[in-house]
Amino acid sequence: MKKVLDSVDQRTKLVGENRLELLLFKISATQLFAINVFKVKEVVKLPTLSALPGSNPSISGVANIRGLSIPVINLRGAIGFSPMPVSEDCNLIITEYNRSVQGFLVGKVEHIVNMTWSDIMPPPKFAGPNNYLTAITKLQDNGVERLVSIIDVEKVLAEIIDYDITLSEGVLDEDLATHMLGRKVLIVDDSSTARKQVRDTLTPLGIEIIEASDGLQALNLLKSWVADGKNVAEDLLMMITDAEMPEMDGYKLTSEIRADERMAALYITLNTSLSGSFNNAMVEKVGCDKFISKFQPDLLVGVVQDRLKTVLN
Structure with a gap:
């Protein structure tokens, strides 16, 4: 199974070119699901699990992988279907999201496909706000078109792990409190859960949140504003975008903004669950002003306050 991920380290060149690679797998007999390869550390056959009494019902147990205890999430059960029976036919996709490592119990792991983000579509509106997908795409397989559902892992994890938006003592600068009122921040993220986490952290500070669910939507919004004569770099305190x-x-969104002199000065923070070392390099390459990994309320508020201090000075 390791062969399917042997070249992950060579895939970083895809990012920044609006491309991605998806790891395809099944949790039911027919439907294909996927997650981004960059989130995947390893794929292994399901090892023996140890029980974790009192845990969330979606946790099937704990796996010991080379001395590391990893919680195993029954993905089929976590997204609203009947839980997948634990058997020797199952596989474990080990991932790293938001600075934590977890395993997803799945069925057959198929292969990796190379795509562009322009091939990826938002879920249909009739799916409703509570679905567990960030996107869908279509693949051609021997002349047959197959639908692939891309899992909103952040939503899955948020329902299992209690993300606390409470700020640590001393983080909030009281001298800046009145200056935050009415400041506008554009949040760009395809995960409604991730947008909510940022919104719930910043709204109580008096900040007005504007949301976009993908990079193209955000870019078109910004272009419409500058076409109307607005100075987005002054009207917006910052833009916080997912990768x-x-x-x-x-x-790509950041590159497009920097290439347009009408909005090139917009302050941009990259807020993503991808690895920090990789993103620090990409931030420098495309011209972001700051990078923070999800989800850290203290750091998020700290970045907003630092930006506000610069504006006020």
């Missing part, structure tokens, strides 16, 4: 999004990723 991976349908139609246009955060790196």
Whole structure:
């Protein structure tokens, strides 16, 4: 199974070119699901699991992988279907999201496909706000078109792990409190859960949140504003964008903004669950002003306050 991920380290060149690679797998007999390869550390056959009494019902147990205890999430059960029976036919996709490592119990792991973000579409509107997908795409397989559902892992994890938006003592600068009122921040993220986490952290501070669900939507919004004569770099305190999004990723979005002199001065923070060392390099390459990994309320507020201090000075 390791062969399917042997070249992950060589895939970083895809990012910044609005491309991605998806790991395809099944949790039911027919439907294909996927997650981004960049989130995947390893794929292994399901090892023996140890029980974790009192844990969330979606946790099937704990796996010991080379001395590391990893919680195993029954993905089929976590997204609203009947839980997948644990058997020797199952596989474990080990991932790293938001600075934590977890395993997803799945069925057959198929292969990796190379795509562009323009091939990735938002879920249909009739799916409703509570679905567990960030996007869908279509693949041709021996002349047959197959639908692939891309899992909103951040939503899955948020329902299992209690993300606390409470700020640590001393983080909030009281001298800046009145200056935050009415300041506008554009949030760009395909995960409604991730947008809510940022919104719930910043709204109580008096900040007005504007949301976009993908990079292309955000870019078109910004272009419409500058076409109306607005100075987005002055009207917006900052833009906070995810990296991976349908139609246009955060790196491409940043490059497009920097290439347009009408909005090139917009302050941009990359807020993503991808690895920090990789993103620090990409931030420098495409011209972001700051990078923070999800989800850290203290750091998020700290970045906003630092930006506000610069504006006030």
